[in-house]
Amino acid sequence: MNSIHPSPGEPGFGTGASLFIDPRTCIDCGACADICPVDAAQPVEKASAEDVERNAAYFAGQEPLDATDLDSWEAPTYQVWGGGPRRVLVVGAGPAGMYATRELLLRTTARVTLVDRLEQVGGLVRYGVAPDHPSTKQIMQTFERILQHERVRWLPGTDARELPDGFDAVVHAVGARRxxxxxxxxxxxxxxxxxxxxxxxxxxxxxxxxxxxxxxxxxxxxxxxxxxxxxxxxxxxxxxxxxxxxxxxxxxxxxxxxxxxxxxxxxxxxxxxxxxxxxxxxxxxxxxxxxxxxxxxxxxxxxxxxxxxxxxxxxxxxxxxxxxFEGTPIDGLPFDPERGIVPNVRGAVVGRPGHYVAGWIKRGARGGIGVNKACAQETVMALVSSSRAPASPGS
CATH class of the missing domain: 3.50.50.60 (FAD/NAD(P)-binding domain)
Structure with a gap:
């Protein structure tokens, strides 16, 4: 995922005692921890506070990631969504949809209904990553754990248009299939x-x-x-x-x-x-x-x-x-055929309160798996900062 720096060709490669993991693109697959011969790569909850601070300091002040195709990127500063549980529908269980679900669980009290037209989660990770890259697919373990969360209702093989109305927000993470x-x-x-x-x-x-x-x-x-x-x-x-x-x-x-x-x-x-x-x-x-x-x-x-x-x-x-690839229109939402995206401002769909987008349908078919993490964080930031009337999946 090109998340470990300095990498070959970057200043400091091979001369320092430390390597650093960019939290904006790391997909949490754990592959680096599995192969590190000295156990230097560790989950944040197991690392020392000093190492966490050093890692954050390395990336502080750096330019936004070009691959995200976003105007800017900021570290998430959420407030828990109050007022009791709310209902959020996430359409699409690929990387963008799973990261959006993860952010909603971490940053809000919302109950999330997750749907996908296929029977298994993963999307591009499961069916797009080359079969000789098994370590990249380790993120599937994280995605599977998300499904077990008590506030997640997983409905595989489901068309979102078949669901009833009444969701407070809908996050469309349907990718770009064409x-x-x-x-x-x-x-x-x-x-x-x-x-x-x-x-x-x-x-x-x-x-x-x-x-x-x-x-x-x-x-x-x-x-x-x-x-x-x-x-x-x-x-x-x-x-x-x-x-x-x-x-x-x-x-x-x-x-x-x-x-x-x-x-x-x-x-x-x-x-x-x-x-x-x-x-x-x-x-x-x-x-x-x-x-x-x-x-x-x-x-x-x-x-x-x-x-x-x-x-x-x-x-x-x-x-x-x-x-x-290019995105295709979503029923009831505006569409930009030149860019193949749903017009949006930081993930909030233009002219459709309560509707949000994440992933390739939001920013165009650019950027790898890890970029979806920062993209989903931005979308959820827009969602939790807005007070919207209930949305329906097909309206």
Missing amino acids: SRRLGIAGEDAACTAEDFVAWYNGRPGAVRPVELVGPRAVIVGNGNVALDVARILLSDEARLRDMDVSSDVRRVLAAGGVKEVVLLGRRGPGEAAYTDSALKELLAAAGDRVELRHHARPTAWTSEGLALDDGTTIAAGNLFTAIG
Whole structure:
């Protein structure tokens, strides 16, 4: 999650006696504590007061996180929501919804009804994180504990529009589910990263979206998801056996015959959205079979491969698109189609008292899992500071 600093390339890396964990992006998964050979990484409740103060001082005064796409970020200064228990509906049990629920439980006396269209919590963590990154999925343990709280009512497999009215507030944390399109001829025959990732991660209802045709695949996109897809496609049978995927997925990937991947960026390397660690991991796993190509503009996907605007064609059997996601309209709420978000001020929906947003539907499909923590905190701060008339989920 890039939460531990100073990291390679930052001032002080390798020269100091301490490392510090950024509370704005830490997802509380506990992976650092599990692997630390000297037990230096500890939950705040077990750490000494001196270490907690030193950690806070390290990040004091730093610029807001660019990835949050927020005007500013402030440490939470909540007052408990008085007047007895109130009813809050949280729609979506992905990272944003779970962090929003956690903040409501920590900072208010509200009773939270949590719903999701799927049967399990986790959203992007459960069905979006690559299967060879099991440590990232450890946050699921925290999410599962949240469900056990006495003030949480968990309703899986539920459409929020089916619920009765009478909630004091509704937090919409539905994410951004729709893949962005390239807008080129033949794109309908390509495979979106969303569909491919959902299949190999076993999301309910997902089916194999494409027949793999080696030896080369082209992936348009320069984010971490594009690199995940490349790494999975190029994994040998030994790596696949170590992954948390079904035997059918392992069989299809092993038999797919993809031996080379071209990662195509429409802009330059300076605008690439993947992290350094993700690129290093890909190159370490299959560096000699990955081609990074930049400033390339696709014009059509044909039986011969991917045609570019310079008149050349990259011969390939499969085209994957991983150029990001966009939100879709929510019944009864305003929507900005250009940004793919619900218009809001620090999470409070514009013109709809009692309604709030968190996560990608709030700020756009940017930022990793950890960014949702700060995003949810800001939304709950807006919620508890407002006195709203009861809201209904579909109104």
